[in-house]
Amino acid sequence: MIAPIEGFSKLSKEAKISWIAKHYTHNSEQTLELLQQYWNKDAQLQKLHDEFIENTITNFYLPFGIAPNFLINDRLYAIPMAIEESSVVAAASKAAKFWLSRGGFKTTILGTEKVGQVHFMYTGDAEKLAQFFSALKPQLLANVASITKNMEKRGGGISGIELRNKTAELENYYQLHCTFETMNAMGANFINSCLEVFAKTLKAEAQNYPAFTDQEKDIEIVMSILSNNVPNCVVRAEVSCAVNDLKPQDAASSLEFAKKMVRAVNIAKVEPFRAVTHNKGIMNGIDAVVLATGNDFRAIEAGAHAYASKDGKYTSLTHASIEDDQFKFWIEIPLAIGTVGGLTNLHPLVKVALEILQNPTAKELMEIVAVAGLAQNFAAVKSLVTTGIQQGHMKMHLLNILNQLGATEAEKQTLVNHFKKNTASHSAVVTAFEALRNNV
Numbered sequence: 001m002i003a004p005i006e007g008f009s010k011l012s013k014e015a016k017i018s019w020i021a022k023h024y025t026h027n028s029e030q031t032l033e034l035l036q037q038y039w040n041k042d043a044q045l046q047k048l049h050d051e052f053i054e055n056t057i058t059n060f061y062l063p064f065g066i067a068p069n070f071l072i073n074d075r076l077y078a079i080p081m082a083i084e085e086s087s088v089v090a091a092a093s094k095a096a097k098f099w100l101s102r103g104g105f106k107t108t109i110l111g112t113e114k115v116g117q118v119h120f121m122y123t124g125d126a127e128k129l130a131q132f133f134s135a136l137k138p139q140l141l142a143n144v145a146s147i148t149k150n151m152e153k154r155g156g157g158i159s160g161i162e163l164r165n166k167t168a169e170l171e172n173y174y175q176l177h178c179t180f181e182t183m184n185a186m187g188a189n190f191i192n193s194c195l196e197v198f199a200k201t202l203k204a205e206a207q208n209y210p211a212f213t214d215q216e217k218d219i220e221i222v223m224s225i226l227s228n229n230v231p232n233c234v235v236r237a238e239v240s241c242a243v244n245d246l247k248p249q250d251a252a253s254s255l256e257f258a259k260k261m262v263r264a265v266n267i268a269k270v271e272p273f274r275a276v277t278h279n280k281g282i283m284n285g286i287d288a289v290v291l292a293t294g295n296d297f298r299a300i301e302a303g304a305h306a307y308a309s310k311d312g313k314y315t316s317l318t319h320a321s322i323e324d325d326q327f328k329f330w331i332e333i334p335l336a337i338g339t340v341g342g343l344t345n346l347h348p349l350v351k352v353a354l355e356i357l358q359n360p361t362a363k364e365l366m367e368i369v370a371v372a373g374l375a376q377n378f379a380a381v382k383s384l385v386t387t388g389i390q391q392g393h394m395k396m397h398l399l400n401i402l403n404q405l406g407a408t409e410a411e412k413q414t415l416v417n418h419f420k421k422n423t424a425s426h427s428a429v430v431t432a433f434e435a436l437r438n439n440v
């Protein structure tokens with residue numbers, strides 16, 4: 001059995017690698033070589049990446065792709081996407097091209113409010129606590145003035161602080177429910193800094209509040225943290241066109257296609273098993289842009305799925321309708337993202353991604369990300385209700401399978417051509433590869 005290690009974090013990078021390679025891999029020489037192969041030649045650049053996280057031993061590449069031809073609010077974008085899954089970039093590109101000649105994507109920011117909470121326990125008279133809170137509010141704001149000063153100059157800051165009585169759900173549990181505007185930042189650090197000052201002020205001032213009993217004075221702060229549930233930081237993105245324009249050469253099949261799309265979305269609305277996969281397809285697009293632009297995809301995922309369940313049942317994040325011969329397809333999704341802060345000004349590829357996106361504000365980035373999610377969903381559902389997903393997905397995944405099989409460039413070319421006319425599945429690819437290799 002491998003013994004635990006004390007002080008791993010204090011070891012040098014080289015010592016960390018040799019420890020992990022020796023204890024956890026079969027061939028430590030080979031492991032070392034592989035890990036080093038992924039180091040950047042530029043030592044300064046490598047150091048920058050090493051310092052993004054802790055205990056870094058190498059870099060983990062993700063492909064960085066481009067989906068061009070996105071017409072968003074009459075402005076043409078090429079969208080950078082960082083993702084490991086084949087066919088996602090192709091699907092986004094295909095949807096962008098489809099809507100390019102049909103008016104493109106339109107977006108609206110429905111809100112940008114962020115949330116943070118101080119969770120605390122108070123044992124005593126709830127009415128007295130409410131009176132204390134009213135008196136305390138100006139003091140709370142005054143004590144964070146040095147933190148909020150610059151954010152206020154940018155047009156943001158604290159937009160609300162409420163005392164919430166949660167004792168019906170958990171004995172003695174109350175919270176300060178606070179809302180913020182964080183402009184071009186996602187805002188986690190700004191919000192958390194404000195909340196920690198609120199918590200200290202709350203605890204200290206309670207000790208001096210004359211109307212409280214000794215027990216009431218003893219407020220216990222449990223934690224102070226932003227919420228990734230941001231139901232009022234939401235963007236809407238939509239596409240629409242006359243039903244006949246969906247397939248201009250064939251009015252009957254246009255209508256049939258529109259109905260199939262609406263029906264598929266409606267299934268995702270009522271059936272959570274389908275909704276989860278439907279939304280996964282949306283997140284294919286969302287996460288890829290969120291990652292490429294250096295944002296926190298875990299925060300976005302958590303918030304999106306909470307929003308998908310906001311009415312008590314998990315449902316689709318996209319919607320579709322046919323009204324007055326118009327086909328409409330839209331998404332509403334919470335996106336607390338930034339174009340400053342976090343990694344956005346540090347990671348060289350993130351800087352390039354933001355430059356490619358014409359240096360958007362946080363609101364513009366929300367619009368672009370929502371569009372990527374909508375486009376992705378449109379492409380996936382279009383495939384699902386027409387050809388089936390495997391045809392297109394396997395066409396894109398083909399190279400991965402051929403690479404796994406060790407195909408040469410010439411063999412890859414032959415087999416890519418072969419599968420333009422034949423349906424690809426893993427076993428069909430293996431069979432065709434073996435036949436080609438063995439001259440059968």
Ligand SMILES: CC(C)(COP(=O)([O-])OP(=O)([O-])OC[C@H]1O[C@@H](n2cnc3c(N)ncnc32)[C@H](O)[C@@H]1OP(=O)([O-])[O-])[C@@H](O)C(=O)NCCC(=O)NCCSC(=O)C[C@@](C)(O)CC(=O)[O-]
Binds near residue numbers: 086088091279284393
């Ligand atoms: C895969 C396609 C796009 C093929 O579609 P196609 O019609 O065979 O493609 P095409 O060769 O006719 O090309 C048309 C356009 O598609 C794009 N395109 C086409 N090929 C490429 C490529 N190699 N590289 C970059 N872009 C590509 C590109 O925009 C191209 O235009 P062009 O550049 O030629 O002017 C289509 O079948 C499709 O959209 N499929 C959906 C794929 C998908 O959704 N993948 C996600 C993974 S599956 C999943 O995780 C989610 C899911 C499906 O479960 C969600 C759900 O259930 O809802």
Ligand SMILES: NC(=O)C1=CN([C@@H]2O[C@H](COP(=O)(O)OP(=O)(O)OC[C@H]3O[C@@H](n4cnc5c(N)ncnc54)[C@H](O)[C@@H]3O)[C@@H](O)[C@H]2O)C=CC1
Binds near residue numbers: 183
């Ligand atoms: N639960 C969560 O989601 C948590 C996430 N995080 C992490 O926090 C990071 C994001 O936090 P941030 O506070 O956004 O980053 P940050 O603290 O790195 O940078 C944001 C700061 O940039 C400054 N700024 C300059 N120009 C600005 C402008 N135009 N608009 C707004 N601010 C401007 C402000 O001082 C602002 O506070 C991410 O890396 C995320 O992963 C951290 C804790 C918890």
